[in-house]
Amino acid sequence: MAPESRVIALQSMANLSVLFGQVVRGLSAGARVFEYMALSPCIPLSGGCCIPKEHLRGSVTFQNVCFSYPCRPGFEVLKDFTLTLPPGKIVALVGQSGGGKTTVASLLERFYDPTAGVVMLDGRDLRTLDPSWLRGQVVGFISQEPVLFGTTIMENIRFGKLEASDEEVYAAAREANAHEFITSFPEGYNTIVGERGTTLSGGQKQRLAIARALIKQPTVLILDEATSALDAESERVVQEALDRASAGRTVLVIAHRLSTVRGAHCIIVMADGRVWEAGTHEELLKKGGLYAELIRRQALDAPRTVTPPPKKPEGPRSQQHKS
Numbered sequence: 001m002a003p004e005s006r007v008i009a010l011q012s013m014a015n016l017s018v019l020f021g022q023v024v025r026g027l028s029a030g031a032r033v034f035e036y037m038a039l040s041p042c043i044p045l046s047g048g049c050c051i052p053k054e055h056l057r058g059s060v061t062f063q064n065v066c067f068s069y070p071c072r073p074g075f076e077v078l079k080d081f082t083l084t085l086p087p088g089k090i091v092a093l094v095g096q097s098g099g100g101k102t103t104v105a106s107l108l109e110r111f112y113d114p115t116a117g118v119v120m121l122d123g124r125d126l127r128t129l130d131p132s133w134l135r136g137q138v139v140g141f142i143s144q145e146p147v148l149f150g151t152t153i154m155e156n157i158r159f160g161k162l163e164a165s166d167e168e169v170y171a172a173a174r175e176a177n178a179h180e181f182i183t184s185f186p187e188g189y190n191t192i193v194g195e196r197g198t199t200l201s202g203g204q205k206q207r208l209a210i211a212r213a214l215i216k217q218p219t220v221l222i223l224d225e226a227t228s229a230l231d232a233e234s235e236r237v238v239q240e241a242l243d244r245a246s247a248g249r250t251v252l253v254i255a256h257r258l259s260t261v262r263g264a265h266c267i268i269v270m271a272d273g274r275v276w277e278a279g280t281h282e283e284l285l286k287k288g289g290l291y292a293e294l295i296r297r298q299a300l301d302a303p304r305t306v307t308p309p310p311k312k313p314e315g316p317r318s319q320q321h322k323s
């Protein structure tokens with residue numbers, strides 16, 4: 001065989017081995033995807049009853065709830081946990097990291113069922129209610145890391161209620177303090193936000209997430225650390241939207257920074273998986289217990305006063321400057 005032919009043959013064999021590796025990797029990755037698709041959830045996605053909108057008050061009760069995650073059955077996260085969220089009121093959950101605050105929100109959305117005790121909506125055991133109705137129409141969830149998709153702003157908001165009209169999308173965006181910045185973009189509501197919202201600032205992403213949660217007009221709203229990842233100015237605008245969104249709804253706020261929950265109708269301090277203390281900011285301070293201690297510690301951790309930077313005009317970030 002001529003030397004050139006030998007080189008070509010060797011190159012082809014090397015390419016073949018690389019290709020073979022890629023095929024094997026692709027096949028095993030595909031197999032895992034199908035494995036997950038074949039799994040059936042422990043909690044059915046639908047089935048059960050719904051409370052008619054005109055009768056829904058939005059009162060939530062956790063009654064003597066005990067809970068362990070299925071993968072850690074020996075570790076009890078909630079222990080005889082009892083809590084009531086009165087309709088139309090704001091209840092804040094505070095406490096040390098890992099105390100079980102987010103777990104409370106997961107049980108309210110019925111991502112898990114309690115190991116013992118019961119979670120109720122308007123006195124009805126969540127296990128008797130339709131989970132897709134509960135998540136799709138009753139409970140709105142806003143987290144500190146909004147999930148956006150690489151499509152238009154319009155579609156990202158409409159994701160909260162697929163059958164929503166354009167007018168409903170605009171109304172939700174206005175309520176979320178987002179309409180102004182959206183219409184300042186050349187493409188307006190047709191602006192593509194990029195994969196995971198890379199062309200938007202943190203505060204803009206958060207306001208789209210608020211609009212998405214509000215479009216379904218939820219009776220119960222869960223705010224999980226919704227402003228903790230923002231700078232002072234973005235936080236102010238987002239907080240304003242959240243305050244407006246909270247009015248007249250049953251709200252559960254999960255917070256690290258105690259300054260954000262001072263205005264709550266009731267603050268619940270969680271420790272050791274239980275309700276340790278409950279009351280208003282003033283009541284708990286006067287009591288001089290765990291809440292007062294957390295406030296004292298947080299003040300020590302943040303001795304500096306931060307001056308908010310001057311307001312900058314908003315605009316979509318260029319795709320080239322993704323971070």
Ligand SMILES: Nc1ncnc2c1ncn2[C@@H]1O[C@H](COP(=O)(O)OP(=O)(O)OP(=O)(O)O)[C@@H](O)[C@H]1O
Pocket residue numbers: 069071072077095096097098099100101102103104256
């Ligand atoms: N999916 C999970 N599987 C197993 N254990 C979990 C899971 N999620 C949370 N945990 C554990 O449950 C406990 C409570 O976690 P949770 O996230 O509810 O606390 P948290 O008070 O919200 O904490 P943070 O303030 O840090 O967000 C922790 O010990 C955590 O490790």
